Amino acid sequence: MNAPTVNIANLRVACSSCNLRELCLPVGLSLKDIEKLEELVATRKKVKRGDSLFRAGDRFESLYAVRLGFLKSTVMSQDGREQVTGFHMAGELVGLDGISSELHSCDTVALEDTEVCVIPYERLEEVASSMPVLRNHFHKVMSREIVREHGVMLLLGSMHAEERLAAFLLNLSQRFEARGYSRTEFVLRMTRAEIGSFLGLKLETVSRVLSRFAQDGLIEVNQKHVRIIDTEGLRGIVSGQPGAAA
Amino acid sequence: MNAPTVNIANLRVACSSCNLRELCLPVGLSLKDIEKLEELVATRKKVKRGDSLFRAGDRFESLYAVRLGFLKSTVMSQDGREQVTGFHMAGELVGLDGISSELHSCDTVALEDTEVCVIPYERLEEVASSMPVLRNHFHKVMSREIVREHGVMLLLGSMHAEERLAAFLLNLSQRFEARGYSRTEFVLRMTRAEIGSFLGLKLETVSRVLSRFAQDGLIEVNQKHVRIIDTEGLRGIVSGQPGAAA
DNA sequence: CGTTTCGTTGAAGAGTGTCAAGGCCAGTGG
DNA sequence: CCACTGGCCTTGACACTCTTCAACGAAACG
Numbered sequence: 001m002n003a004p005t006v007n008i009a010n011l012r013v014a015c016s017s018c019n020l021r022e023l024c025l026p027v028g029l030s031l032k033d034i035e036k037l038e039e040l041v042a043t044r045k046k047v048k049r050g051d052s053l054f055r056a057g058d059r060f061e062s063l064y065a066v067r068l069g070f071l072k073s074t075v076m077s078q079d080g081r082e083q084v085t086g087f088h089m090a091g092e093l094v095g096l097d098g099i100s101s102e103l104h105s106c107d108t109v110a111l112e113d114t115e116v117c118v119i120p121y122e123r124l125e126e127v128a129s130s131m132p133v134l135r136n137h138f139h140k141v142m143s144r145e146i147v148r149e150h151g152v153m154l155l156l157g158s159m160h161a162e163e164r165l166a167a168f169l170l171n172l173s174q175r176f177e178a179r180g181y182s183r184t185e186f187v188l189r190m191t192r193a194e195i196g197s198f199l200g201l202k203l204e205t206v207s208r209v210l211s212r213f214a215q216d217g218l219i220e221v222n223q224k225h226v227r228i229i230d231t232e233g234l235r236g237i238v239s240g241q242p243g244a245a246a
Numbered sequence: 247m248n249a250p251t252v253n254i255a256n257l258r259v260a261c262s263s264c265n266l267r268e269l270c271l272p273v274g275l276s277l278k279d280i281e282k283l284e285e286l287v288a289t290r291k292k293v294k295r296g297d298s299l300f301r302a303g304d305r306f307e308s309l310y311a312v313r314l315g316f317l318k319s320t321v322m323s324q325d326g327r328e329q330v331t332g333f334h335m336a337g338e339l340v341g342l343d344g345i346s347s348e349l350h351s352c353d354t355v356a357l358e359d360t361e362v363c364v365i366p367y368e369r370l371e372e373v374a375s376s377m378p379v380l381r382n383h384f385h386k387v388m389s390r391e392i393v394r395e396h397g398v399m400l401l402l403g404s405m406h407a408e409e410r411l412a413a414f415l416l417n418l419s420q421r422f423e424a425r426g427y428s429r430t431e432f433v434l435r436m437t438r439a440e441i442g443s444f445l446g447l448k449l450e451t452v453s454r455v456l457s458r459f460a461q462d463g464l465i466e467v468n469q470k471h472v473r474i475i476d477t478e479g480l481r482g483i484v485s486g487q488p489g490a491a492a
Numbered sequence: 493c494g495t496t497t498c499g500t501t502g503a504a505g506a507g508t509g510t511c512a513a514g515g516c517c518a519g520t521g522g
Numbered sequence: 523c524c525a526c527t528g529g530c531c532t533t534g535a536c537a538c539t540c541t542t543c544a545a546c547g548a549a550a551c552g
Contacts, residue, residue, distance in 0.1 A: 075397070097393050099388075135381075139345050153329055154327070157329045158329050161508070202508070204533085211532070239324050448542080449498090469549070
C-alpha cells in the first residue's frame with residue numbers, strides 16, 4: 001500500500017541547484033544554510049498520474065515539495081460529496097493539512113506524472129529550530145495558504161460562474177508565468193468536472209462558460225488546450241464586468 | 247488611528263490561571279514553560295463592538311488570542327464584495343493571515359465587546375525557537391485553520407442552503423459546548439447578512455431557511471436567540487437528509 | 493419616542509443544475 | 523494500421539433553487 005513508489009534516495013538532492021529555488025526556498029540564504037537545508041529533503045518520490053501522494057486518514061509524516069507535475073487535493077464529506085480544495089504545481093508545498101491532527105485530512109492525487117521532494121516533518125522542525133530564516137519562511141508558507149483559501153472562499157461565496165472561471169483562468173495563467181511557462185497558452189491538467197468541483201459548479205456549467213468566453217473572443221478553447229486572448233477582458237469579468245459584456 | 251484601544255499593560259497576564267488554558271495552550275506544559283509563555287502575551291486589548299482589531303493593509307505585528315467576546319473576519323474583493331471568512335470566539339487565535347506578507351489581508355471586527363491577548367509575533371518566534379512544544383502547538387493551530395477552511399470550501403462548493411445552515415448551527419453549537427456554554431441554546435452574535443455572507447447566501451435565504459427549520463421542529467428561533475431541538479435532524483440535513491423531510 | 497438597523501415574508505425572475513444525446517479523443521487490441 | 527471502447531467534452535431543453543425587489547414588522551439606539 002504505502003510502499004514508496006520508487007525512491008531515488010541515492011540521488012544527491014541539491015536544493016542549491018534546483019530551478020525551483022526561488023519558489024521553494026527563502027531568499028538570501030548563505031551556502032551553509034543551504035547545505036543544512038538539503039539535509040531536509042530525505043528522498044524524492046514519483047507519483048504516477050492517477051495515483052495518490054497521500055489519502056485522508058493516512059498518518060502524517062512528511063510535507064512534499066512539488067518538483068514537477070501537477071496534483072489536486074480533495075476533501076470528502078461523510079455522505080460522499082467531493083470538493084477539490086486546490087491544484088498544486090511545481091514549487092508548491094503540499095501536506096500542510098496533516099500537521100494539525102497528525103493524520104492527513106485530504107486526498108492528494110497526481111493529475112499527471114509527478115515528482116516531489118519528501119520533507120520529513122520531524123526533521124523540518126529540528127532544522128527550523130536552529131534556522132530562523134527557514135522557520136520564518138515556513139510560517140509564511142502556511143499563512144499564504146490560509147490567505148489563498150480566503151480568496152477561494154470569496155470566490156465560492158460571492159461570485160457568479162463567469163467570474164469564477166475568469167478568476168480561475170487568470171490564477172492559472174499567473175502561476176504558469178511565475179514558472180517560466182506561457183502566460184497565455186497552456187494545457188489544463190484537470191477535467192471539467194475537477195474544475196467544477198473546485199469552483200463549486202457543475203461540469204456542464206464549466207463547459208458552457210468556457211464556450212461563451214470563446215464566443216466572446218476572450219479565449220480559445222480546444223479540449224484541455226486554452227489560449228488567453230483578452231486578459232483584460234477576463235479581469236473585467238472577475239470584477240463584475242464594469243465595462244464588459246456584448 | 248492605531249492608538250491602542252485601552253491597554254491593560256500593567257495587569258499581570260497569567261496564562262496559567264486563564265480559564266481558556268486548554269483551548270489556547272499546548273497540553274502538558276511544565277510550570278517553567280508556562281512562565282516563559284507568559285512573557286509572550288505583552289498586553290491585553292479591548293475592542294468595542296463594531297470596532298476593528300485590525301484591517302486589511304495594516305502592518306502585521308501581533309497575533310491575538312480571544313479572551314472573551316466574538317469577532318468576524320472578512321475579505322473584500324477589488325470591486326467591493328465582502329466575504330465573511332470566519333467567526334472567532336474565546337480561545338481562538340486570530341491574525342494568522344498577516345504572517346505571509348507582513349500585512350493583514352482581512353478585516354477583523356468585534357461583533358460584541360471583546361478582549362484579546364496581544365501576542366507580538368517576533369516574541370512568539372523567539373520563544374518558540376527554544377520551546378519545541380510551543381512551536382509544535384503553533385504549527386498545529388495554523389494547520390487546523392487550513393483544515394477548517396477546507397471544510398468551509400466543501401460547504402460553499404457543494405452544499406445547498408439548508409445543508410449550509412444546518413452545518414453552521416451545529417458548528418456553533420459544538421464550539422459553544424467546548425467552552426462550557428449550552429450546546430442547545432445560544433445567541434447569534436452576528437446578523438443574518440453576516441451569516442449569509444459566510445455561507446454564500448443572501449440574508450433573505452438565511453431567514454427563510456431558519457424559519458423553515460423552526461416550522462419543521464428542528465429549532466426555535468427568535469431573532470438572534472436560537473434553540474436547537476433536534477440535533478440529529480440537523481445532522482441528517484447536513485448529510486443530504488437520508489431520512490429527513492416531512 | 494423617533495430613527496435606524498435588522499428580520500420576516502411574498503412574488504417574480506435569473507442563474508445553475510439536471511437529464512439526455514451526441515461528438516471528440518486517446519488508448520487498446522485485433 | 524484500423525476499429526473499438528471508454529472517458530471526456532459540448533450542447534440543448536427543462537426544472538428548481540436561490541436571488542432580487544418590495545413591503546412591512548420588530549428590536550435596538552440615541
